[in-house]
Every structure is written in structure tokens, then in C-alpha cells.
Amino acid sequence: MTTKPKIFILYTGGTIGMVKDYNSNVLVPFDFDQIQERIPELKQLNCIIASESFETPIDSSNMNVDYFREMVQIIEDHYEVFDGFVILTGSDTMSYTSSVVSFMIENLQKPIIFTGSQLPIGDLRTDAKENLITAIQIASSQRNGIPMIREVGLYFEYKLYRANRTTKINANNFEAFDSMNYPILVESGVQLDFNSKFINIHSYNSDPPIFRKDLNTNIAILKLFPGITESTIRAIIMNEHVEAVVLESFGSGNAPTSEWFINVIKESILNGKIIVNVSQCIGGGVVQGKYDTSIRLKRIGVLSAGDMTTEAAVAKLMYLLTKNLSKKDFKKYFKKSLRGEIS
């Protein structure tokens, strides 16, 4: 007897689960328990679907660590029984959320697919149906009873990406995300085309996953621009609550060579802060030492984030900062691929 895969859908909020209130013309969340009635096509899928919703669905701009923990707890509670998970969130912060969730689960052996939409599910031209239906199909795809995807993915507009490689690049287009530094995992055309060479971080094994809910958010993002002043940089980096800073630099990791700039970064590192260098470009990455404008950063102990996205670097810092690592180990783990987030 063949059993159908069981898929668990969690709705946390965002446009996908909204309908227009035609009296007020405002988007309001609909009762997600009615999902199967709203999208009768779901019944045609070759899987068993169960769904749950956050008690109060949120706009993803309100996403925070408590919600990350709640999400991962719900996944953990249902992990044994279900074969795959589809998490619906707003697209605005989906790359951050899905990146954090990728770090919170070690040795994941089942698919966790994030998706959402640009237009609400009730809209005539909605992208919600395709995104949801294909995300479920991908989550339920198995070969010899083993899930095809065993990592955290993000599905949007006919493409499944590795979640921690994505960035939201467009507020208007249906193609709202990109993954410039890592290939598409699955392309949805007439068939689902699995790009096997690039899927999954580790091989299939029977060890149980580890769910980690400890996160540290004492992080700042400092985006450089020509003309940025010392006082602005100091105010951010020297803030007593900030333990780690994502320094968004130019091009391949370049920053001003002025004495004051190098000194303030050096001072912060000597004070125990962690400074990581992420490129402002969405493609390519940081190569410290390629130019004179980055060699000094390397010498004073700034860590290169390579081709990581800002979202992945923030997520990785939230995760690694809880581990009480020595400087040497922090550097080692930051530079190493833990969930496929860096090449």
C-alpha cells in the first residue's frame, strides 16, 4: 500500500492569506481554516494536507524572534508525523525569516518551503494559488519514500531557491526574489525540474534533527555610503548593546581607507565586537585583500562574509552569538558553510 505524503501548512500572515473587504477596500486576513474551501484545487493534490494559523496573523514587517521560535516549535511538534512543511509569511521579510529558520534546525531531513504572494488569494490575478499549490507539490515530492528536498527553500513565481541565498528584489513584480549567488533548486514549468546537483546540504540520514531556539539579536547593519561620518559610525558600532555588526561595504568588500575609519573599526574589534563584511551588491561577494581598500579590514580582524546575503549574515550571527565561541572558533564557523549559505 502506498501512503500519500502528509503536508503541514502554517499560515503566519501576509498578503497571501488576505481578502479584500469590499466595504472598506482594505485587505483583511481570512479564516485560514477555510483554506481547502477557498482553493478547491488543493483536493486534487496527491497528498494529505493539514493546516494551522497563527492566532493573530501578522504583516511580516512585525516578524521577530518570538515568532521565529513559535514557527520552529510548531514545526518540531509536527515533525514526526508530517513529511513536509509549507510556511506562509509575508514576502517583505521572508528572506530574513527563512534564513533564520534554516539556522535554527540542524540536520533537517524534510522540506520546509516558505512562500507567499504579491496579490491576495481572492484577487482575480493572484499569484497566491500557483505559489501555494506548487510549494505543496514540491514539499510532497519524494523518491523511494525519501523527500527530494531536505532543506529550507523559498518558492516564488515558478522557482524554488535555497532560502538563505535569497533577497527580496522587487515590491511590484510577481518575480519578487532572487538568488544571485546560488542556482535555482527547482524550476516549475510543464513539469517540476529538480536541479539535483545543487539540492540538499547533506546526505540523507536517520539522525533526528536538532531544533535550536536560542537567538541573539544584538546586531546592527551598517550600510556605508560615500560621505558617512565618524560620529554616525561610532553611534552604531559603539552602542553598548551591539555585539556584532554587518558592515555593508562597496563592491567586493571595499571601504574608506581613512585613518579615522580604520581606527574606529579596530577599536570596536579590540572592545570585543564582531564586524562582518557583506557586499552591498546582490551578486558576487567580498574578497578582502583584492583591493587596497579592503586589505586593512582583513588585517584588523573584520570577517569576510564571502558571497553571503545580508539576510543570511544577520541570521547566522543571531545563531552563532548564542554559542559562546572563542574568537578563533567564531571566525571558523562564520566562514564555513553551515546550511549552504556561503560558497
Ligand code: ASP
Ligand atoms: N506587507 C506584506 C508582508 O510582508 C507583503 C506580503 O505579504 O508580501 O506581510
